[in-house]
Amino acid sequence: MNTRPRPEALTLLRHGSAIAVADLAAVYTWRTWLFGWLVRMLSQVVFFTLIGRLTGGDERFLVTGNALMVCAVEATMVVASSAWERSLGTLPLLVAAPARLAWTFVVRSLQWVISGTATSLVALFALGPVFGLRWTAGSACAAVPLVLLTSLGTYCVGLALAAFVADRPGLRNVVSNVAYLGMMAVCGVQVPVHYWPPPVRAVAQALPLTHELDALRGVLDGAPPVHVLLQALLGAVTGAGWLAVAVLGFGWVARRGRRTGAIEFGT
Template sequence: MYFPSARLIRSGFRNAVADFKATYTWRSWLFAWLGRMLAQVVFFTGLGRAIGSPGEVGFLVLGNAMMTCVIDAMAVVATTSGERRAGTLSLLIASPSDPVWVLFGRSLHWPASGVATSVVALFALGPLYGIRWQAAQVPVAVALVFLTALGTYCVGLFLAMAVLNVPQWRNVVSNCAYLAMMAFCGVQVPASFWSPAVRVAAQAVPLTHTLSALRLVVGGAPLSAVAVEAAPALLCAAGWLLAAFGAFHWMVSVRARRLGSLDLSA
């Protein structure tokens, strides 16, 4: 069956690819962006080594390697806000298609870049810090990275809709969001370290579940246990995507109608 939304996502993704090519060359992505992310993983993992605990080193390298795809995916907040500056937002709203599907495809280059970054970090840096990958673990780990990037992208898309009317906050919101994930979702310290209220809030973030599942993979847990641990991430991603749809359509049908303007600039 052919879904119109698939055509909209594909069309948006063509623009995303063009944007990515305009932003990076293969050299600038490889030596600037990827190099920066790998250096971040080495920095935080080095702190664990300085503590002198082998367990901390393995914990930190997995958490920070996975975190790199989160940072990449959260760039959707900035690029979606850019539709207003480009003057295309009103045109999207006036079109007969659902603009959210266009916006969903419009920034898919970020989670794609994030998957590549995390995969390199996990399999190039992991063995340097004592992570021994078995052949059967590799596709499962890659699938968890993909799920993390896509789930975080849905979180970012909701935040992008929330700041669409105040684009000057886009970088503040995206940076605060991924720093909160880094602090509370089990990247640097176990999620159990935090208060019950924080732990409950962290359950709404896909990263919390996929990172826990990744550690089960490295620990040699059976695939069934990994799937059970990762399954809530799918529900979280779907929930955030629905919230993004709701936020956008509320602005168009309620707020813009009340203001008598489709540019959402008032």
């Protein structure tokens, strides 16, 4: 029998994912998710798409952007759920544990990725045809990994922001809301990215949602596969960059907390 210990990363992934699934079950029942959260998010997609119809916008453009956006909304909840560790008094225990704090937080809130991916897929497949999207077996199969990549990428953005507010938990909801509203504004969800001046476009290019949304629209519009793959890859790379920032940020939080004693209970 192999008695070698599991690598730290695999152990963290297994235990952290189990906690994330348990948290998902604690936050939602199937009824509250289906008739509460899902209905709320679908209503948001319909609202923005109908506003676009009233103003002469492209319904297909808007429903695609807003349906994908809902997974980003949910993924950025990692900012708030990471800050909860301090108020629950578990942050000092996580810092004291032998595992790296950063990787603990990476897997700790994966429930938002699971739920967000499911919500966006329902919005795309249920509401998309109402507003002109035409799905084929191929485009539907391509959409699933693109939605998952979007959710993971924006989750990494949220993790980086969560590290920023780790010592300022009172800012968690403000930062989370500004993050997803900012992405909704500049990443091509409501208006094309080229609508914005160059500095704002540069910010948009640094966000995974911009590239994954471009890839998804490419799938629906019959763009060359090379274009779709390139945009999906760019989204994955930018997401990895944000993950690196998050790992460095949480590492700094742990070192600072140990050095200054700033990791306190119940604040």
